Amino acid sequence: MKTKSNYLLLATLIGGILFNLIFWSERLALNLLIYSLFILTITFFNEEVIKTNKLKIYATAHLLAAFLVVINNSDLSLASYYISFVLFVGFSHYQSIRSVWVAFMATALQIIAIPATAFKRLSDLEIGNFKVKPLLRPLKYMILPIIIVFIFIGIYSGANEIFVDHLL
Known part of the structure; x- marks a missing residue:
């Protein structure tokens, strides 16, 4: 079985590695803004994600939360950043969600399912005749x-x- 290359998984891995290498012992402020811009860029260049007004509103709210972390750098702004990130991930993967709690649950499902799907994709991978x-x-x-x-x-x-x- 031939699998198509998944540039989203590759971009997420590269982004996570760069994020850790560049900002390993730094405080969370400007680095969260840069990472949010990276994630939003990857999401909006993905053809599989439908760009609805609701997604744009949640993306803007997440970007605003990232700016607030840069400006305030308080525990409350960090909590709002992570909450907005979880909501953005939930609403970007499942566009028909109407509730915030369902978006939280969808993100939890995504977090649990990603290792299993990555393992499944790796097991189906063939490089030439090598399985x-x-x-x-x-x-x-x-x-x-x-x-x-x-x-x-x-x-x-x-x-x-x-x-x-x-x-x-």
Whole structure:
């Protein structure tokens, strides 16, 4: 099966890596504005996203929240930035949403579904006659135990101070 290149996933990965490399130990202000401009640009150049007036309003509100973070840099402006970002993602992926709470749930669904769809796309990938699926099969059986181990490390280190020194 031949898959088309997904420039959105590539742009998000490159944007996230550049964001971390450039602004690793900096305070959140101008870097959030730059990242918001990057995300909005990628969204508006995507042909799959329908550019409705509602999407433009949420994009403008998100950009305004990013400007407020630059101007104020308070906890309230950061919270409004992240809330507007979650709403923008929810309304951009699912245009028929009418409620803010459904947009939050749609974003949560997107966050959960992205690793699964990325793993599925990687398993369907073929480079010439080479298939990636046999390489990913053992990885599938290692991910869940690693997640469970990290959950138990968090539980034990939070429950007793003795485990903090031994586990971490």
